[in-house]
Amino acid sequence: MADHYRSEPIEALRLESVDKVYGTEDNPVRALDSVTVGLAPGSFTAIMGPSGSGKSTFLQCAAGLDQPTRGRVFVDGAELTGESETALTKFRRQRIGFVFQQFNLMPTLTVYQNVTLPLRMAGKRSDRDRTTAMLRQVGLADRMGHRPSELSGGQQQRAAIARALVTDPRVIFADEPTGALDTKSARDVLQLLRSSVDHLGQTVVMVTHDPVAASYADSVMFLADGRSAGTLDKPTAETVAERMTHLGDEVHMQDASADAGRKVVGL
Numbered sequence: 001m002a003d004h005y006r007s008e009p010i011e012a013l014r015l016e017s018v019d020k021v022y023g024t025e026d027n028p029v030r031a032l033d034s035v036t037v038g039l040a041p042g043s044f045t046a047i048m049g050p051s052g053s054g055k056s057t058f059l060q061c062a063a064g065l066d067q068p069t070r071g072r073v074f075v076d077g078a079e080l081t082g083e084s085e086t087a088l089t090k091f092r093r094q095r096i097g098f099v100f101q102q103f104n105l106m107p108t109l110t111v112y113q114n115v116t117l118p119l120r121m122a123g124k125r126s127d128r129d130r131t132t133a134m135l136r137q138v139g140l141a142d143r144m145g146h147r148p149s150e151l152s153g154g155q156q157q158r159a160a161i162a163r164a165l166v167t168d169p170r171v172i173f174a175d176e177p178t179g180a181l182d183t184k185s186a187r188d189v190l191q192l193l194r195s196s197v198d199h200l201g202q203t204v205v206m207v208t209h210d211p212v213a214a215s216y217a218d219s220v221m222f223l224a225d226g227r228s229a230g231t232l233d234k235p236t237a238e239t240v241a242e243r244m245t246h247l248g249d250e251v252h253m254q255d256a257s258a259d260a261g262r263k264v265v266g267l
């Protein structure tokens, strides 16, 4: 996979004019519409928007799990778009970490085996000291030999975060990581993601519906009707909730002013 070296610092994630259209030619669903975004290494970004606004589609395209209909995606300067499925799978294993709402741990494997699985799949040796240190960091040093069913939801999600961190990925994509957790476990998981950014220099991109979860991020990117609807830096739960309330209005106003503009220039 080609790495594109540029004079400016390489962004951890870059999407350029990305469209994703589902459905048929007669009945297209434009899930992403000309989305352009660049995220710096070591940043924590929350993706928010109403249901159906394109958040999951954004994550799928940004993480190389799906290909955009148009536009380009780069992770750490390497272009994902146009690559074969085999190359993308290899790339994801080596450079991308995932955290899912339902944890997605292998039920028959111990916590230790689950955490080292991405290394084995990428053909790398697992370093016992490093893995143990990682498990200590997520508060599971005494649970290494347990199976997921013997852990609470919060503990399972912390194991999933250790699994995402173990390959030292360029970006961690988290899809509603606190959606299945109680308030206290959710806070632990969010603090863990925050500390992976602050102390390990990780880049985290997290889809969430929850303004409190979004407030752990450095910035929030809003989506509405598949389009980027602005960003909010240093978010608080209150400022995020306020922005979400008016999101639909802003997009409709943008549409109205774009329509008016087109009329003025006669398009």
Ligand SMILES: Nc1ncnc2c1ncn2[C@@H]1O[C@H](COP(=O)(O)OP(=O)(O)OP(=O)(O)O)[C@@H](O)[C@H]1O
Residues within 6 Å of the ligand: 022, 023, 029, 030, 031, 049, 050, 051, 052, 053, 054, 055, 056, 057, 058
């Ligand atoms: N495989 C698909 N085929 C057809 N349409 C799809 C497909 N996946 C998503 N869509 C449509 O694309 C749009 C964006 O969906 P997406 O799941 O990305 O939104 P979302 O913001 O993640 O929603 P939610 O918050 O409800 O999970 C929606 O209109 C959805 O119905």
